[in-house]
Amino acid sequence: MLTRDYNSSLVIDTLCDQAYGHNIAVLSLYCDYQAQKDQSAVNMIGGLFRQVALGPAGIVGEIQDAFDRSRQGGGKGLRLHEMQGLFVKIVGSFERVYICVDAIDELVPQHRSELLRALRQITQEAPNTRLFLTGRPHIRGELDRYLTEGACAIHIVPDQGDIARYLTRKMGDDDARDPDLMTENLKNDIMETMLEKASDM
Numbered sequence: 001m002l003t004r005d006y007n008s009s010l011v012i013d014t015l016c017d018q019a020y021g022h023n024i025a026v027l028s029l030y031c032d033y034q035a036q037k038d039q040s041a042v043n044m045i046g047g048l049f050r051q052v053a054l055g056p057a058g059i060v061g062e063i064q065d066a067f068d069r070s071r072q073g074g075g076k077g078l079r080l081h082e083m084q085g086l087f088v089k090i091v092g093s094f095e096r097v098y099i100c101v102d103a104i105d106e107l108v109p110q111h112r113s114e115l116l117r118a119l120r121q122i123t124q125e126a127p128n129t130r131l132f133l134t135g136r137p138h139i140r141g142e143l144d145r146y147l148t149e150g151a152c153a154i155h156i157v158p159d160q161g162d163i164a165r166y167l168t169r170k171m172g173d174d175d176a177r178d179p180d181l182m183t184e185n186l187k188n189d190i191m192e193t194m195l196e197k198a199s200d201m
Contacts, residue, residue: 011132015098023095027051031106039107041114042080048099049083052090084118088125097129105135112139116146123147158198167191 015026027048031039078086091097099119104112123129131147167190174181182190 009102012100015100015132019096019098023093025052025091025094025097026100027097028100029102031101031103033106036106036108036111040111041118042078042083044101044107044111044115045080045083045087045118046078049087049090052087052094052097080114080118084121084125088122091122091126091129094128097126098132099129100132102134104133105139113142113146116142120146160195160198163195163198164191167194 012026012028018024019026028051029044029047031044099122101115101119104115107115119131123131133143133147135143171182171187171190
């Protein structure tokens with residue numbers, strides 16, 4: 001599914017509300033182009049892993065043993081396939097698991113393809129898992145390559161009127177702070193450029 005920001009938060013909040021009191025886990029990751037270096041597939045799966053690590057007691061012990069073994073002899077920690085295997089065991093204890101990844105297009109291509117492969121493997125091995133991904137349309141082909149089975153995409157087009165009202169309000173706030181910050185020509189250029197960019201999405 002391809003959408004962005006506000007819609008993603010709304011979906012996650014709705015899932016959390018519906019999961020309350022049930023054996024359902026809602027896990028979320030937010031990708032950020034400014035943190036691309038740190039957002040490797042192993043770190044992203046690790047982020048999901050941490051959100052469910054306080055599961056059944058037997059699995060917690062198994063997790064600790066796996067981490068201890070991975071560090072023996074100067075090891076750097078669990079590798080991606082090891083983390084996936086443990087993650088699948090943990091999510092197997094839930095009736096349903098929703099994994100929500102916002103702005104997946106912000107990941108560097110190598111990390112994104114590794115993460116998509118890992119998510120595909122997780123959904124194959126843990127059929128109780130559902131994915132909700134958001135991103136810009138240019139990665140649709142990549143998503144289709146990795147996650148074709150049962151996938152549904154929704155293309156959300158930004159409303160030009162909403163964008164214009166938002167920009168007008170923000171520029172008005174800037175004017176209130178410093179009336180000399182922008183000329184009318186600059187404001188018009190900003191408005192025109194932003195609306196043009198939004199129409200290309």
